[in-house]
Amino acid sequence: MAKNELHGVALVTGAGSGIGRATAIAFARAGCTKIALLDLNEIGVNEIKSALECLFASANVAAIVAAFVIDILSLESVSRTYSAVKSKFGRIDYAVQCAGIAMLIGRPSNSLEQFDKQIAVNY
Template identity: 40%
Template sequence: MSMTFSGQVALVTGAGAGIGRATALAFARQGLKVVVADLDPVAGQSTVDLLHQAGGEALFVACDVTKDAEVRQLHERVIEVYGRLDYAFNNAGIEIEKGRLAEGSEAEFDAIMGVNVKGVWLCMKYQLPLLVAQGGGAIVNTASVAGLGAAPKMSIYAASKHAVIGLTKSAAIEYAKKRIRVNAVCPAVIDTDMFRRAYEADPRKAEFAAAMHPVGRIGKVDEVASAVLYLCSDGAAFTTGHSLAVDGGATAI
């Protein structure tokens, strides 16, 4: 299996922390030029600094993925600086829901769908023509195990991740003959800043989260990053339209 990359360009949204930052670092360590996109300029630039420290080449672009103009400008900037785009990891997402379906608000619905669904759609809208013109490439979208089944008290979030999988599969079929592969990663509970903020006040919840996974622990950001790199690599040349669970066996139960 080949995981070799050479002189190529990768774009990572939501790269200011967590899975996005880990994947940006993983791309840089493989010798790729990395465009780091995030809503938070301080976090995004911090990721770029880490990539530079690791010997990589990187560029930060501030972007709100819910805004068409900003997403268009992000991709224009990629081409302006590097002249090409080979891989895109559409990872920007939010999770703010904590109640049953009937307890949700319209504001929560709009915010979650805006980032998690519209953001992925807008990014692919501008990425796909670039990849077509270039003769191929790969896109990976961040879905979730919540997009593979039910997620009680997270119904809007689950719906958004089911939608990401629908976008992924549809784009994969539409562009399969253009040598463009489109896949998704579906993480379970991963050790990110978001996870720590949610569970640090109650260690019992953290223990419960670990027990949800048959392997007996939560996942690591580097493990998701490895899955993204695999889906972008030539080793996954015959894989498209796939939703890869990175979940410690949780969906096998």
């Protein structure tokens, strides 16, 4: 684990799984010791929070890792979460947006609303 190569606060959306989870781990391994983890999946975001806390503890590095549940399709949720992150960390220096969803497009069971939701989240 690098020591303090990345100063500042990192924010990662979609941190509960996949690319977002890998990005959060990469920030920690690069020495970023203040990380805000955001995801709609409360279990997933709390699991990565615990994993990063263990990673920092095993390296004997003081760090602040916080998990936030967010619905990026809700302006109210985004505003509330942004305020909570700013309150916890004071600022945001790095922001990586990894939140995304995938559905099999074209399946008869998929509705136009599901397609619209996928586009809204991913783009």
